[in-house]
Amino acid sequence: MSDKLILxxxxxxxxxxxxxxxxAHDGLEKSTSDAFNxxxxxxxxxxxxxxxxxxxxLTAARNSGHYR
Amino acid sequence: MSKIFDVPLYAxxxxxxxxxxxxxxxxxxxxxxxxxxxxxxxxxxxxxxKTVILDDNDRVSFGxxxxxxxKRPLEILDxxxxxxxxxxxxxxxxxxxxxxxxxxxxxxxxxxxxxxKNPAFINLQQYTFEQVLVERIREMQADGxxxxxxxxxxxxxxxxxxDHVKLEVETPEGSYTIEADWLVACDGANSxxxxxxxxxxxxxxxxxxxxxxDVVMKADxxxxxxxxxxxxxxxGQSALLHKQPDNVWRIDxxxxxxxxxxxxxxxxxxxxxxxxxLGDDAEFNLEWVSIYTFQCCRxxxxxxxxxxxxxxxAHQVSPFGARGANSGxxxxxxxxxxxxxxxxxxxPETLMDSYNIERVHGADENILNSTRSTEFITPKSExxxxxxxxxxxxxxxHEFAQPVVNSGRLSVPCTYDGSMLNSADALAAPDLTxxxxxxxxxxxxxxxxxxxxxxxxxxxxxxxxxxESFEENGVAASRLALSVRDDPSxxxxxxxxxxxxxxxxxxxxxxxxxxRREAFDxxxxxxALRRATGKE
Ligand SMILES: Cc1cc2nc3c(=O)[nH]c(=O)nc-3n(C[C@H](O)[C@H](O)[C@H](O)COP(=O)(O)OP(=O)(O)OC[C@H]3O[C@@H](n4cnc5c(N)ncnc54)[C@H](O)[C@@H]3O)c2cc1C
Numbered sequence: 300m301s302d303k304l305i306l307x308x309x310x311x312x313x314x315x316x317x318x319x320x321x322x323a324h325d326g327l328e329k330s331t332s333d334a335f336n337x338x339x340x341x342x343x344x345x346x347x348x349x350x351x352x353x354x355x356x357l358t359a360a361r362n363s364g365h366y367r
Numbered sequence: 368m369s370k371i372f373d374v375p376l377y378a379x380x381x382x383x384x385x386x387x388x389x390x391x392x393x394x395x396x397x398x399x400x401x402x403x404x405x406x407x408x409x410x411x412x413x414x415x416x417k418t419v420i421l422d423d424n425d426r427v428s429f430g431x432x433x434x435x436x437x438k439r440p441l442e443i444l445d446x447x448x449x450x451x452x453x454x455x456x457x458x459x460x461x462x463x464x465x466x467x468x469x470x471x472x473x474x475x476x477x478x479x480x481x482x483x484k485n486p487a488f489i490n491l492q493q494y495t496f497e498q499v500l501v502e503r504i505r506e507m508q509a510d511g512x513x514x515x516x517x518x519x520x521x522x523x524x525x526x527x528x529x530d531h532v533k534l535e536v537e538t539p540e541g542s543y544t545i546e547a548d549w550l551v552a553c554d555g556a557n558s559x560x561x562x563x564x565x566x567x568x569x570x571x572x573x574x575x576x577x578x579x580x581d582v583v584m585k586a587d588x589x590x591x592x593x594x595x596x597x598x599x600x601x602x603g604q605s606a607l608l609h610k611q612p613d614n615v616w617r618i619d620x621x622x623x624x625x626x627x628x629x630x631x632x633x634x635x636x637x638x639x640x641x642x643x644x645l646g647d648d649a650e651f652n653l654e655w656v657s658i659y660t661f662q663c664c665r666x667x668x669x670x671x672x673x674x675x676x677x678x679x680x681a682h683q684v685s686p687f688g689a690r691g692a693n694s695g696x697x698x699x700x701x702x703x704x705x706x707x708x709x710x711x712x713x714x715p716e717t718l719m720d721s722y723n724i725e726r727v728h729g730a731d732e733n734i735l736n737s738t739r740s741t742e743f744i745t746p747k748s749e750x751x752x753x754x755x756x757x758x759x760x761x762x763x764x765h766e767f768a769q770p771v772v773n774s775g776r777l778s779v780p781c782t783y784d785g786s787m788l789n790s791a792d793a794l795a796a797p798d799l800t801x802x803x804x805x806x807x808x809x810x811x812x813x814x815x816x817x818x819x820x821x822x823x824x825x826x827x828x829x830x831x832x833x834x835e836s837f838e839e840n841g842v843a844a845s846r847l848a849l850s851v852r853d854d855p856s857x858x859x860x861x862x863x864x865x866x867x868x869x870x871x872x873x874x875x876x877x878x879x880x881x882x883r884r885e886a887f888d889x890x891x892x893x894x895a896l897r898r899a900t901g902k903e
Contacts, residue, residue, distance in 0.1 A: 333753050334753060334756060334757055334760070337753050337754050337756070337757030338757045338760060338761055340754075340757075341754075341757055341758060341761055341768060341771070342761070342765075345767045345768075
């Protein structure tokens with residue numbers, strides 16, 4: 300259950316962001332891509348700031364993976 | 368020139384106890400004249416408890432060990448009468464630099480909290496630290512304080528009884544037996560007491576080796592702290608450069624788990640690494656090199672009958688964050704007033720269980736913090752390393768990432784949340800001073816708040832009425848009456864009142880808050896005093 304994390308559509312340009320994110324990885328080695336993603340996570344996390352939101356995001360990410 | 372650690376400071380002399388037919392009983396015997404044993408003894412003797420320290424050696428700690436002492440220990444040492452001497456001999460750095468791989472990622476300067484008497488920390492060699500404590504003991508002895516250090520008195524066997532402990536002590540003139548109502552084992556990481564009582568050291572979190580080098584610089588060198596993550600001269604590990612007094616710099620090189628100690632220690636292997644750190648033109652003399660192995664663990668319980676464990680004998684942490692001696696001094700701070708009340712018959716023996724609970728809490732906090740630092744410094748998985756490197760890269764460009772960089776968090780005092788000695792918080796004031804907290808300092812004219820607290824229970828009133836003192840079951844609390852106007856910087860108000868119009872605080876002899884309320888309510892504070900002395 301999430302109280303604070305927004306899980307309804309909230310991106311004001313969903314297709315644009317997906318495209319920009321995919322593009323950002325174009326031509327990168329796996330290790331460079333991983334590093335990029337890590338930096339991005341911290342930038343976004345700092346912008347959010349609220350630890351409860353971040354905890355809920357960790358849980359939501361954990362629970363929405365596709366496990367075989 | 369001989370070094371301080373080569374000179375006997377408390378040479379062996381024969382004690383009359385050795386010539387008694389029957390074992391002599393002492394109220395308190397302390398094993399170990401390290402920082403923790405010495406501080407515990409000073410605290411007890413200052414309160415009039417006859418105290419004997421036994422040490423298998425007769426001099427300060429050999430070689431280079433702790434160098435960084437944080438604010439709370441300095442405040443405790445002020446109460447013990449030697450904080451100012453430490454600060455005077457210590458040094459400070461004010462600029463820190465962080466390096467990652469081959470480059471500097473950022474630089475920061477230290478900010479001091481305003482209105483506190485003591486700095487955030489000092490750097491001082493452990494042997495000087497111990498020497499100052501021994502000087503303080505000598506000064507107390509000259510004033511007739513009941514305190515004794517017996518050098519070259521090695522404890523060989525310990526027998527636990529219901530109401531005392533029996534010790535077999537080996538000296539250059541043969542062995543003798545003494546007894547203690549209470550034994551405080553401050554005998555270090557390899558604690559023979561722990562072994563003799565068959566107690567385990569649990570919860571080892573990691574083990575690591577460090578190369579410690581002290582160098583004397585031949586020319587000016589900046590007073591800064593430099594920390595490297597994954598530098599070319601120590602791949603995959605960390606390195607730290609720190610200033611000590613007398614133009615001595617400390618270098619810590621983390622070496623990892625499986626290493627050849629003898630090989631790593633050889634000057635031909637050490638010097639090139641130091642040159643890579645300090646720059647090719649830095650000229651220095653290598654004064655001391657050694658390798659230490661660290662663990663992160665603690666005993667299950669710090670009280671076993673009439674034996675209390677304090678300092679490294681009870682808990683050990685990694686050196687990141689300088690928590691060893693710093694937390695040991697907080698153990699001493701917690702033990703002394705409680706033992707005094709128990710020995711005087713003014714508190715039940717079970718008060719000593721609160722020592723266990725409060726300081727286990729402190730040890731867990733230290734272990735958690737030093738484990739987190741270790742994980743940041745030497746990431747254990749590929750993904751941890753990716754995340755760690757991301758923060759270091761970001762820190763070169765964005766300020767927000769700098770506080771996430773963890774090269775060890777300087778120890779801050781522990782708040783005894785949930786302790787059975789606390790009364791429920793009854794004042795809408797800042798969390799900083801909630802029951803269980805160590806009192807933060809505040810300026811009072813030429814004086815400071817903490818210099819007016821300690822050794823006994825104090826009833827601090829801020830713009831509130833109360834009797835000058837009150838007594839409950841033989842334990843007295845005396846009033847310290849203040850007004851927010853006594854501190855124009857408003858530090859006192861900001862820390863102790865916030866938006867509350869007034870406040871009354873019951874403060875323990877170790878300067879921790881026991882209870883607080885807006886006004887003096889006699890039944891409430893009587894109950895709080897009973898509770899703080901283990902009687903509720
Ligand atoms: C390289 C290094 C760097 C460190 N840096 C820091 C730092 O910056 N800040 C910090 O706070 N801490 C630091 N520490 C930790 C700090 O040195 C220890 O936590 C501290 O010394 C513990 O004090 P102690 O009194 O508990 O034990 P010890 O200092 O180990 O003293 C134990 C004493 O017991 C005596 N003894 C042992 N067995 C017997 C026996 N059978 N009979 C009689 N006596 C006995 C020993 O001779 C010794 O004097 C560092 C440690 C190392 C090794």
